[in-house]
Amino acid sequence: MSKQVISVEDVVVRYHVPQENVRSIKEYLVQIMRRGRINSDEFAALKGVDLTVNEGEFFGVIGSNGAGKSTLLKLLAKVMYPTEGRIWVKGQIAPLLAMGAGFHPDLTGRENIFLNGTLLGYKKVELQERFEQIVDFAGIRDFIDSPIRTYSSGMNMRLAFSVATDKKPDILLVDEVMSVGDAAFQEKSLDRIHGYQESGTTTVMVSHAMSRVEENCDRAVWLDHGEVKFIGDAKEAVALYLEHSIS
Amino acid sequence: MSIKQVVPIYDTAKSRIVAIFELVQVWRYRDLIWQLIIRDVTSRYKRSVLGIAWTMLNPLATMIIMTIVFSQLFSRIEGYSAYLLSGLVIWNFFSQSSSTGINNLVRGGPMFTRIYVPRTAFAISSVGTGIVNLLFSLVVLFGVMLVVGVPITWASLLIVVPILFTASFSLGMSLIISSAGIYFDDVVQMYRILLTAWMYFTPIIYQIDILPEYAQKLMFFNPMYHVVGLIRKATYYGEGFTWTEIGWSALFSFIPLIIGWLIFAKVSEQLAYRT
Numbered sequence: 041m042s043k044q045v046i047s048v049e050d051v052v053v054r055y056h057v058p059q060e061n062v063r064s065i066k067e068y069l070v071q072i073m074r075r076g077r078i079n080s081d082e083f084a085a086l087k088g089v090d091l092t093v094n095e096g097e098f099f100g101v102i103g104s105n106g107a108g109k110s111t112l113l114k115l116l117a118k119v120m121y122p123t124e125g126r127i128w129v130k131g132q133i134a135p136l137l138a139m140g141a142g143f144h145p146d147l148t149g150r151e152n153i154f155l156n157g158t159l160l161g162y163k164k165v166e167l168q169e170r171f172e173q174i175v176d177f178a179g180i181r182d183f184i185d186s187p188i189r190t191y192s193s194g195m196n197m198r199l200a201f202s203v204a205t206d207k208k209p210d211i212l213l214v215d216e217v218m219s220v221g222d223a224a225f226q227e228k229s230l231d232r233i234h235g236y237q238e239s240g241t242t243t244v245m246v247s248h249a250m251s252r253v254e255e256n257c258d259r260a261v262w263l264d265h266g267e268v269k270f271i272g273d274a275k276e277a278v279a280l281y282l283e284h285s286i287s
Numbered sequence: 288m289s290i291k292q293v294v295p296i297y298d299t300a301k302s303r304i305v306a307i308f309e310l311v312q313v314w315r316y317r318d319l320i321w322q323l324i325i326r327d328v329t330s331r332y333k334r335s336v337l338g339i340a341w342t343m344l345n346p347l348a349t350m351i352i353m354t355i356v357f358s359q360l361f362s363r364i365e366g367y368s369a370y371l372l373s374g375l376v377i378w379n380f381f382s383q384s385s386s387t388g389i390n391n392l393v394r395g396g397p398m399f400t401r402i403y404v405p406r407t408a409f410a411i412s413s414v415g416t417g418i419v420n421l422l423f424s425l426v427v428l429f430g431v432m433l434v435v436g437v438p439i440t441w442a443s444l445l446i447v448v449p450i451l452f453t454a455s456f457s458l459g460m461s462l463i464i465s466s467a468g469i470y471f472d473d474v475v476q477m478y479r480i481l482l483t484a485w486m487y488f489t490p491i492i493y494q495i496d497i498l499p500e501y502a503q504k505l506m507f508f509n510p511m512y513h514v515v516g517l518i519r520k521a522t523y524y525g526e527g528f529t530w531t532e533i534g535w536s537a538l539f540s541f542i543p544l545i546i547g548w549l550i551f552a553k554v555s556e557q558l559a560y561r562t
Contacts, residue, residue, distance in 0.1 A: 055560055064473040118403040120559035121299055129297040138401030146330045155326055158319035159404060187333075210294070 044130070045211060045242050046093035046116065051125035053086040053111050053266075085111040087266040088125070093244060093259075098237055100253040100260030100274050101246040102281050107263040109246045113137060113213055116244065131210025131242070134160075140200035145189035149180055149199060152188055156203050170206050177228075178202035194222055201229055208236050215246040250278045305552040312405035319404070323412035327387075328419050346375055346424045350431070357492055364494060366435040366523070369428070373522045374491035374515045376424045377449060381457050381511060382482050384417030388461030392551075393468040393475060399558065406555050407548070410461040414454050421450065428522065440525035448533065449517035452540035456510050459540075462547030466554045469561065489515055510539035 058080040062068050071078050086108045093099045101109050114120040115127050117135040142159045143152050153174055157167040167174075175181050178198040180191070188196060205212075212233065237243055247253050253260055257274035262281045270280050313320070335341065353375075354368045364370050388410035395409060425446075432439055468474040489511045495503055506512045513536035520526050 063471065065467075065471045065477075066473065068471065114400070114559060117401075118297060119400055121556060126300040127297070128300070130294060132295055133297070135402055138398060141398050141402055144326055144330055146333050147326060151326070151329070155322045158316065158322045160402065161316070162318075164318040164321070 043094045044092050045095045046091075046099075046130075046244070047126075047128040048089055048091045048112070048115070049126040049128070051086055051089045051115065051122040051127060052084060053108070053115070053120070054123040055083045055085060056080040057083050084266050086115075086122075089263070089266070089268055091261050091268065091271055093242060095242055096237070096240050097259060098243045098245070098257045100257035100277065101244065101263065102248075102250070102253055102260055102277060103263035103269075104285065106265070108266040109263055110215070111266075112263070113215060113244070113246055116211075116213055129211065133211045133213065134204065134207070134209030135213040136201070136204055137213060137215055139204050140196055143188060143196065143200070146187050148187055149175075149184040149191070152199070153203055156200065160204060162207070166207070174199075174202045174206050177206070177232075179225075194225070198225055201225075205229075205232055205236075208239070209241060212236065212241055212243045214243060250282065254278050305556060306549050309405055309407055309548070309552040309555070313408050313411065316405055316408050320408050320412045320415060323409065324415040324419065327412070327416040343423045343427050346372065346379055347427050347431075350375060350427075353492060361493060366432075366437040369432045369435050369437040370519070370523050371492060372428050372431050373519045374489070376421065376428050377453055377514055377518045378486060378489065378491055378511065379424065380417050380421045380450070381453050381460075381514075382486070383420065384414045384454070384457040385460045385464070386479070386482070387416065388413035388458065389465050389468055389475060389478065392461065392465035396561075406558075407462065407551060410458055410465070413461065414458050417457065418450070418454065432522065437523060438525055439522075442521045442525045442527055445521040445528060446518050448528065449514040449521070449536070452517070452536050453511075453514045455544045456514070456540040459543030459545070459547035462551035463543065466547070466550045469554065469558060485509075485511065491515060507535075508539075510536075510543065513539055 058078050062071055062078060068078070089108070089112070101112060103109050111120070113135070115122060116129060117133065117137060121127075140156065142156050144155065147155065150171075153171065154164065154167050158164065162170075175184055178195070178201070180195050180199055183191065183195065188199070191199070214233070233243065245253070245257065254275050259272060260274040260277035261268055262270040262277045264284070269284075270277050331341075337344065350368055350372045353371055357371075358367045361367055391409040391413055392406055395406065398404075399406060429439060429443075464474060464478050468478070488506075489509060490498075490506070495506060495512075498506070513532070517528060517532060517536055520528060520532075
């Protein structure tokens with residue numbers, strides 16, 4: 041119990057999707073006058089999800105499209121509050137969900153490190169201290185003062201990843217993004233994640249690559265249409281999920 | 288005694304006052320606000336040959352055109368270009384800051400749904416960028432005052448007051464309009480049209496006494512009327528402010544900010560649910 045770092049308690053996420061596409065005030069008024077109200081359908085992305093993650097675990101989240109995986113990540117990344125239920129997270133969260141957010145093409149790599157870094161929550165002094173190691177890990181020292189529109193997509197990725205992961209987080213949220221980049225960098229980035237993992241970082245990973253889930257995860261949750269179908273050993277979860285998908 | 292590291296705990300069950308929470312977050316992300324301002328200013332500088340010079344050219348060009356057109360009509364206003372420019376400068380600050388702020392908040396969607404950032408930071412940075420641009424326009428204003436022969440007095444230092452008030456009002460308007468703009472696309476366009484009409488309803492080009500009585504009375508409720516009055520008093524007229532003037536202007540500037548902040552903080556919680 042004391043080792044829990046994430047607790048998702050009976051969480052429901054319910055969207056109201058308006059039946060008519062009401063995007064302007066004019067349309068809104070027309071609808072109100074016609075029907076007296078806006079009719080909307082309810083769509084539940086998560087229907088009463090319960091799960092916990094323990095410290096240091098490598099926790100997988102699997103399921104078919106629309107199962108609610110990204111909704112779950114959004115809840116953990118504090119982007120969204122649950123409609124019902126409770127989310128409880130202990131520790132500093134680093135979401136690797138929007139790497140390179142805020143990157144401005146006309147600004148140099150150096151300037152973007154500060155822009156992206158502060159967007160992710162770093163303080164300026166931290167970025168100044170970490171600057172050299174961020175540049176080294178990304179391997180773009182020669183290009184650090186060129187505008188990033190001159191970078192290849194691989195360089196952008198490396199820079200983004202380097203900034204996002206420079207500080208060892210308590211909890212790491214990862215989605216499929218990890219599959220971009222050349223082989224050498226993929227290995228480097230996985231090494232870093234595993235390094236953090238070994239020194240106590242908890243990792244939550246959403247993936248469609250079952251082999252990766254089996255390889256890396258201790259436990260996993262299988263979500264289907266917003267419900268928990270199984271939580272437990274990662275290999276078992278994968279097996280059950282694959283069985284279900286094939287049938 | 289070992290120093291205990293404070294481990295942050297995120298608990299959605301804990302009650303929070305959104306307006307205060309947002310304020311705290313904005314403070315924590317203050318380095319981001321600074322970086323956004325740097326981004327806006329430097330990216331403009333890098334993209335064009337004129338770059339920074341354009342921020343001076345813009346009000347200058349507008350003023351020259353308007354002076355040519357209106358100075359006959361308003362020939363009784365001595366040093367018309369300085370009169371005009373003093374109002375124009377603060378108006379541009381307001382109109383640009385609020386428009387950019389609204390743009391950032393309303394169009395920031397894709398990024399905001401992936402990582403957590405206090406959104407108001409983007410409206411604040413727009414006002415910050417506006418202040419940088421304003422500083423350049425002030426250079427033009429004092430330049431024009433010298434050329435036209437309007438004396439520059441110590442009262443000019445008082446412009447910090449209307450600048451502060453306008454910053455507050457711009458931020459407030461950004462937040463209020465964005466709160467609706469996030470749900471309805473046309474609000475942003477309506478605001479643009481509103482700004483044009485609003486400019487004509489503020490005594491920038493003209494003096495208030497050419498308006499009919501009822502309009503002059505209504506003018507009191509135009510927050511921009513008060514700040515334009517203050518900046519004009521300090522620069523063009525070279526006089527100090529009365530406490531009443533400051534008081535009313537402060538009221539009209541800070542109340543929209545408080546209202547805007549409260550509304551927007553509440554709205555931004557629901558934003559992730561916008562499909």
